[in-house]
Each structure stands twice: as structure tokens, then as C-alpha cells.
Amino acid sequence: MGAVDLLMVGLVVAFGLCGVLLPGVPGSWLVWAAVLWWALTDPRPLAWAVLVGATAVLLLSLAVRLALPSRRLREADAEGRLMVCAGCGAFAGFVLIPVVGAVPGFLGGLYAAERRRLGRHGDAVTAVRAAMRAGGWSVLTELSACLLITGAWLGAVFAG
Numbered sequence: 191m192g193a194v195d196l197l198m199v200g201l202v203v204a205f206g207l208c209g210v211l212l213p214g215v216p217g218s219w220l221v222w223a224a225v226l227w228w229a230l231t232d233p234r235p236l237a238w239a240v241l242v243g244a245t246a247v248l249l250l251s252l253a254v255r256l257a258l259p260s261r262r263l264r265e266a267d268a269e270g271r272l273m274v275c276a277g278c279g280a281f282a283g284f285v286l287i288p289v290v291g292a293v294p295g296f297l298g299g300l301y302a303a304e305r306r307r308l309g310r311h312g313d314a315v316t317a318v319r320a321a322m323r324a325g326g327w328s329v330l331t332e333l334s335a336c337l338l339i340t341g342a343w344l345g346a347v348f349a350g
Contacts, residue, residue, distance in 0.1 A: 191231045199228045210333045211273040221336045222248050225343050240346045244339040251335035255328045275303035284337045292334045
């Protein structure tokens with residue numbers, strides 16, 4: 191696979207990661223489709239192993255999200271800026287503490303955005319709890335799965 195093709199796959203993965211935070215965009219499926227595209231054009235067995243792992247992670251996250259309450263963040267008036275801060279926090283946490291850092295990063299980004307908006311610690315904590323009950327766990331599950339798939343893909347790309 192050439193550099194241009196890898197760049198295109200990377201752009202689709204990045205759009206999928208952003209799509210997790212945007213309503214109506216199938217972010218996790220875009221990330222999986224990009225890995226599928228890469229695996230179909232890369233002849234190494236590692237590519238197929240990453241695709242199988244990505245499929246398993248995606249199906250597991252879908253099962254977890256189906257088991258969670260079916261509320262939506264839009265019903266709780268979650269702002270786009272709030273989701274961007276939470277997503278950036280999850281990404282930073284994932285980079286600083288691989289895999290498990292996405293959870294405290296997501297919650298920290300959500301708290302920082304609410305603290306900035308509301309001003310008081312107690313109000314921000316209450317708002318974070320409300321947002322997580324209103325569907326934040328579903329978004330966090332999908333984002334964590336996509337970050338895990340992206341990390342595996344990047345590892346395989348740099349390993350070859």
C-alpha cells in the first residue's frame with residue numbers, strides 16, 4: 191500500500207473518530223471500513239489480524255451500547271463544544287495512558303467544559319453525572335472502541 195493510500199485510510203479513520211462525537215455520522219463503522227480497506231490492500235497476515243480484532247472490538251462495543259440505557263445526549267441538550275472537549279480529553283488520556291486513559295480523559299474533558307460553562311465545582315460535577323446518565327456512557331464506549339481500533343491500526347502500519 192502506498193503512502194497516498196495510507197493517508198486516505200488515515201483520513202477516513204480520523205473522520206470516523208470525529209464522527210463518533212457527531213450525531214448522525216456512523217463513526218465506528220467508518221473506522222472499521224477504513225481498516226477493512228487497508229486490510230484488503232495489504233498482503234501481510236498482520237493486516238488481517240488487525241481486521242479480525244477490529245471486528246471483534248466493534249461488535250463487543252455494539253453489544254455493550256445495546257445493553258446501556260437508550261437515552262441520547264441530544265435530549266439532555268449536550269452542546270457540540272461539550273462533546274469536542276470530552277473527545278479531546280479521551281484522545282489525550284488514551285495517548286498518555288494507553289487504552290484505559292480514554293475513560294478518565296473523557297470524564298476530565300467533560301468536567302472541564304462544564305466547569306468552564308457553569309463556574310462552580312458542584313454544578314459541574316452534577317452536570318457531568320447528568321450527561322453520563324443521558325448517553326455519555328454510550329458515546330464513551332464507542333469512542334474507546336474506535337480509539338483501540340485506531341491504535342491497533344497505527345501499530346500495524348508502523349510495524350511494517
